[in-house]
Amino acid sequence: MxxxxxxxxxxxxxxxxxxxxxxxxxxxxxxNESKKLTQNCVQQLFNIEWSPTGSNNKDQEEATIYLWEGWLMEIQEAGTDISFEDLLVFVTGADHIPPLGFPHPCTITFYDQEPGSRRIPYASTCSLTISLPRGVEEEQEFNDLMNTARKGSLGFGKV
Known part of the structure; x- marks a missing residue:
């Protein structure tokens, strides 16, 4: 053979x-020499789909990305029980970056938080996309949303 x-x-x-x-x-x-993921490596995986410059949405999206980067920093410093590999599984379905990379960059999109409701972030492993909430102002609230979303995703067909 x-x-x-x-x-x-x-x-x-x-x-x-x-x-x-x-x-x-x-x-x-x-x-297979998959190396431990770092914050920098994870940040480089994502392209951000911004709203037009000067719009209210863009301002809220910048605030969300600030919270996202803080959450990634918390993971890097082992301040949470979620790892970068867990995050990668949530967004892509893969627990490490393939040797030749993904077919296209992962994407961050945004959705609006409606008053009186709490929608958690969601991902599409087919399109390598994660959708984050606009308008979340508190770091702890954002962290709770991200941790709930990740911990609540048990895999395909296991909801």
């Missing part, structure tokens, strides 16, 4: 011969 694998790899322009010569560059493709 191994010889067949090597022969088929070499049938693609001598790919296996390249792997043997430049094995250190190919190592992440063949060996």
């Amino acid at each position: 191994v010889q067949e694998f090597i022969a088929r790899m070499n049938s693609c322009g001598g790919l296996w011969n390249l792997v043997e010569v430049y094995w250190t560059q190919f190592q992440p493709l063949f060996v």
Whole structure:
């Protein structure tokens, strides 16, 4: 089986011969070396879909991102029982970043908190999107919403 694998790899322009010569560059493709995620790594995964500049929504979204970054910092400092890997599972369904990365960047979108109701953040693992609430002003309230959302998501079909 191994010889067949090597022969088929070499049938693609001598790919296996390249792997043997430049094995250190190919190592992440063949060996799972998932490293512990950091706050910086998680922040770089996301693109933010902002409202137009100057709008009330944009101001509220900037406040939400400030709280989001504070929550990520709390995770980094082990101030919560949620890990970055847990967050990644919540948003993408994967517990580590694939060797070649995700097919497209993860996205942060926003929704409005309606007066008198409490909607928790939600994610779509298919589109790699997390939706965060606009208009949350208190750090503890935002942290509670995020922790409730993450802890309440037990996986597909387990609600």
